[in-house]
Amino acid sequence: MFSDNQIILQINVTGDANTVITELSxxxxxxxxxxxxxxxxxxxxxxxxxxxxNQTVQALQGVGQALQGMNEPAVAFDKSLMELxxxxxxxxxxxxxxxxxxxxxxxxFGTDAAQGVESFKLLLSQLSxxxxxxxxxxxxxxxxxxxxxxxxGGDTTAAAEVLTTAMxxxxxxxxxxxxxxxxMARMMNVMAAAAKEGSAELPQIQEALKQxxxxxxxxxxxxxxxNAAIQVLDKAGRKGSxxxxxxxxxxxxLAAGRFLPKDVQQELKRAGININVLTDRSKSLQExxxxxxxxxxxxxxxxxxxxxxxxxxxxxxxxxTETMKDYQEAITGxxxxxxxxxxxxxxxxxxxxxxYRDWKIINSEDWVIIRRLRGLSPYREDGLLQRCxxxxxxxxxxxxxxxxxxxxxxxxxxxxxxxxAPNTNLYNIWCRDY
Numbered sequence: 001m002f003s004d005n006q007i008i009l010q011i012n013v014t015g016d017a018n019t020v021i022t023e024l025s026x027x028x029x030x031x032x033x034x035x036x037x038x039x040x041x042x043x044x045x046x047x048x049x050x051x052x053x054n055q056t057v058q059a060l061q062g063v064g065q066a067l068q069g070m071n072e073p074a075v076a077f078d079k080s081l082m083e084l085x086x087x088x089x090x091x092x093x094x095x096x097x098x099x100x101x102x103x104x105x106x107x108x109f110g111t112d113a114a115q116g117v118e119s120f121k122l123l124l125s126q127l128s129x130x131x132x133x134x135x136x137x138x139x140x141x142x143x144x145x146x147x148x149x150x151x152x153g154g155d156t157t158a159a160a161e162v163l164t165t166a167m168x169x170x171x172x173x174x175x176x177x178x179x180x181x182x183x184m185a186r187m188m189n190v191m192a193a194a195a196k197e198g199s200a201e202l203p204q205i206q207e208a209l210k211q212x213x214x215x216x217x218x219x220x221x222x223x224x225x226x227n228a229a230i231q232v233l234d235k236a237g238r239k240g241s242x243x244x245x246x247x248x249x250x251x252x253x254l255a256a257g258r259f260l261p262k263d264v265q266q267e268l269k270r271a272g273i274n275i276n277v278l279t280d281r282s283k284s285l286q287e288x289x290x291x292x293x294x295x296x297x298x299x300x301x302x303x304x305x306x307x308x309x310x311x312x313x314x315x316x317x318x319x320x321t322e323t324m325k326d327y328q329e330a331i332t333g334x335x336x337x338x339x340x341x342x343x344x345x346x347x348x349x350x351x352x353x354x355x356y357r358d359w360k361i362i363n364s365e366d367w368v369i370i371r372r373l374r375g376l377s378p379y380r381e382d383g384l385l386q387r388c389x390x391x392x393x394x395x396x397x398x399x400x401x402x403x404x405x406x407x408x409x410x411x412x413x414x415x416x417x418x419x420x421a422p423n424t425n426l427y428n429i430w431c432r433d434y
Contacts, residue, residue, distance in 0.1 A: 076114035077099070077114045080117035084118075084121040087121060105142045109143070109149075119157070119159075123145075128174040130177075137180075147188065147337050147341045148163060148191075150344045151344070158202075161206065162205070166191065167183065186223075190223055193334045194327065198327060200231055204240040209226070210241065211241050211248055212230070219285070221251065225324070229324055232316060232327070233313060235323075238313055250289075251285070253310070257275055257279035267301050273294060285324075292318050
């Protein structure tokens with residue numbers, strides 16, 4: 001029996017055996033050399049094609065990742081719109097209008113369109129759903145949010161929360177949306193100026209206002225003066241919500257008036273302090289606090305008046321009335337937020353981000369069109385051809401668009417080679433400025 005890898009070679013020799021064997025040996029050696037060369041060539045070719053195949057696979061993977069990355073802004077934008085619709089009940093043309101406004105704000109300030117939708121969602125849910133009936137006002141509010149976000153590292157959600165908190169705590173009426181938007185812009189500049197002049201930043205101001213805003217409004221304290229007091233308390237170590245609680249407690253004590261303990265009233269009267277001044281809403285908080293300066297050194301009376309937990313905060317405010325006045329003057333009537341945003345938008349980082357801004361907006365618009373075309377994928381050939389026919393693009397430009405996008409020149413590709421017909425909505429959105 002022979003195994004499968006054995007070869008039986010039968011040789012019939014006629015003539016001189018030595019001569020035949022020598023010739024046979026030469027032929028076998030030649031065959032061996034030829035076989036080795038053939039195998040070597042095959043190995044080289046295999047290695048070459050393996051390298052090409054590997055590079056091709058990597059290139060395809062890179063293109064796939066690039067296409068997926070290009071689609072992400074559209075997915076985020078669409079998701080934000082759907083979430084807004086689910087929460088607020090806005091649909092149809094109203095929803096499309098909000099999407100368009102978010103894109104306009106994003107174009108103007110170099111922000112993300114999806115985050116812009118989130119801002120509008122917060123405005124509708126935190127302030128009033130009636131804002132949806134005044135899109136021009138809501139757009140201005142969205143611009144205020146975008147402006148303030150520049151001073152908060154581009155966080156539009158955080159900026160929206162700061163502004164809506166301030167407006168709700170000071171009970172800004174939404175009956176007149178135009179007046180409400182102007183009040184928002186004023187508050188925005190006040191808080192930005194306060195953060196610039198003092199030590200409390202916008203997030204800390206927001207937390208403090210959550211605790212003290214309504215009490216300040218009820219006590220007749222202006223928004224500017226409340227912010228000045230927050231900065232004084234922040235300097236004294238009462239930061240964020242702790243400072244807000246301290247300010248609220250002090251204002252509540254001052255407003256107690258005739259309901260203060262009898263012995264405290266007597267001691268205040270003996271010190272020459274009229275408790276009616278402490279409760280007079282026509283006077284500023286600084287004036288009311290200044291009335292208590294005669295008892296600044298009476299720790300026992302101050303502790304009795306404000307309580308052990310709030311006495312140190314009260315002392316900080318009473319002794320800091322001049323500083324509070326300086327803060328209030330510095331933060332009143334400014335345009336600080338807008339000026340800061342303009343400065344920040346001139347930075348290298350902001351200018352660099354603007355390179356990618358147009359693609360995000362275009363891709364968001366593109367996604368809306370795809371949704372209207374029976375859900376066709378943007379990267380399926382039939383979807384692209386259908387889209388070309390819909391907006392009257394020339395089909396021979398389609399391949400140029402694909403090649404340029406894959407090579408990273410998407411802005412020029414989209415703007416220069418894939419502009420729709422003039423005088424169409426898509427042309428006005430994508431091509432009028434190019």
